[in-house]
Amino acid sequence: MTAAQLLAQRDGVPQTIKEEVKTVTPIAKIERSRHELVGQKNNKGQVYTDVNDMFYASEQTPVFFTGSEVIKEAIRRASVGTSVAYPITPQSEAAALIGELYAEGYLDEYFRGESEFAVMGQCAGASFGGHRVFTTTAGPGTLRAMENFPMWAGSRLPIQVCVTCRGVNSPLSIQPDTLEMHYLLETGMMVWHAETAQDLFDFILKGFMVAEQPDVHVPIATCCDGFFVTHTKDTVELPSEDLCLPPYDPYRSPVPVMDMESAPIRMMRDPFVMKSNYISYSTHASWQQEVHAAVERSRKHTIRLLDGLIDTFNIDRKILIVASGTAVSQSREAIRLLENQGIEVGLIKIKTIRPFPTEELQEATANAHHIFVPEFNIAGWLAKEIKAVLDNNKRVYAGPHVAGGMTLPSEVIVDEIKKHLGMKVASATDRSAI
């Protein structure tokens, strides 16, 4: 069934009426909300579709793709204006595939910047000018770009950066490691963490919709674990490529668009520090509070679109694993192995790190005696975040965590849980004998 037919079926109106909308001539010179375009077609023949309809009221087809290809497929349907690229493993393939979409006419603007710092500046420029903007980065690139992230947030630019996490240490490592997410937590951006390629696809499209809400309007980092998600193939359900998100409407922004189409606003009139330190402090403090409050306000939209900030499985059990990203997948398998040994463990998957699901976690862990937090980084930042919001946080065990590109086999999670509970664990020699 085509997208147009689906829409017609949903609205119970004949297709011909939908077609007529296109012929209406705008009478006002001032641009009206572009969201009125829902149901109409873009240059590529895709139908602008409400994000709820795209995911929940249209046919989904399974494909077997790498995470990088899935990023491309998300952007194909995202009505992106500008994307800027720069090579760094493991995001290079995705960034280049978006270039192919540009060559096919799915994006208005795409080019290679000269470094991640420049790329994020170029993204900022396009966003200041009213474009929907997407880019990708990883590891050292994320850190090189870092100065831009609080600037994006402070300027209320709803740019999306897909962070395909990798090591940031020296000696050089290109392998998976989620340490860079630790650095992103206080930038004023939303930070979401995808477990699978399916998550990544959903998060990219839904992320734009949440980030661009007028009461939110902050940037978003959609993170995934490099290689594990980007370079492995997985089955992902995709809506038709004839559907795409409604375009970004810059005039719904809570701050002026820098396109000189409205009376000029002096964003920095009377530089604060030139007046008094007190005015300077209070202005900056209140704006920082507002940016962080905007991230919190994203909850209501996110809960609706992602069906909650966390997913829970058997949380009535005394032992829980709380994780994000591919650590969740490893934990699922660990839970299966533990069940074979008669140990019952529940699972909480955290989807959004910012905003942090504080109340959800407090509620979901109410009955837990032991909470394990497996992670792919040396800092154990997720465990710290969880410890900071739970009562009786001695229940929280920060581990197991691996770093520097090590994998986190399910058996390691099993052993760590058993050791912590005072149970006998098979030694390496025992295991090799099996």
Place this chain on the structure above:
Amino acid sequence: MSLETLRPSPAMANFLPIEYKDLVEHGPYTNRNGSDTQTKKAKDMGKFKEVIEEHPMCAGCAMTLFIRLVYIGMPNPEHTIVVGTAGCGRLAISQASVPFIYGNYGDTNAVASGLKRGLEVRFPNQNKDVVVMAGDGGLVDIGFQGLMHSWFRHERFTTIMLDNEVYGNTGGQESGMTVKGKVLKMSPRGKMGDKMDMLGLARVAKLDYVCQLSPTNPARVIRTIRRAILVARELGSTYVQAYTSCNIEYAIPTPEVMKDAFEVEQERYGFIEEISDRAKEVLRDHGEKIK
């Protein structure tokens, strides 16, 4: 946007600040007397509402004079966006009735690249002029990579360097544009390297319009800015490098700031204007008299 966008409803007019009413009645925005470009000239200064006001720059600052002239030189201020970075200049630039984007340290030419491209897509039938105006440190030290790459990509915007040959806002440190041997903070034994040859680099990048000048001739500054913006609009990157002395860090007595400008102009900062053949044609089409 046009003057009409600015014009308040009669009921509202009485409640607006005097500056706003002045801008509507006497500002340099176009669509005034049927013109499609800014009609104010240097000799009109003081007789009309400038788009820049109430700046907190030091008394006698030559940079302030230059920045005021830049705004008068803009052919279409009502369709112009200025991008800058940290430094003295932004303290005045942010006081203008033209939007000013301040991103990060040294990101001006990256931001301007994205902005210009985005605006060209969104407004195919309306020129939107993007102007980078930043200091010597912001452009050739911390912003050097972005500056050079925007030139080699021939991004369609103008870069204006406010060259005071020092980091003025942070208290007088040497920059890449400081002359060799000068003792400043962070060059306690005198600057080691030469003043960076940005005009030379602009030539290497084959920019269509390159100019060096001192703010000694207001009409010439205005003409230069107008030309640089018109050429950037049509062809690609253009560059204006202006000597805008720092009377504080270089200890120039306030009454002698312009005397210094004339002297430096004479010695080593003379007027240079290099226009490519195709840029000359563009300017002639806009009614400029070019030899």
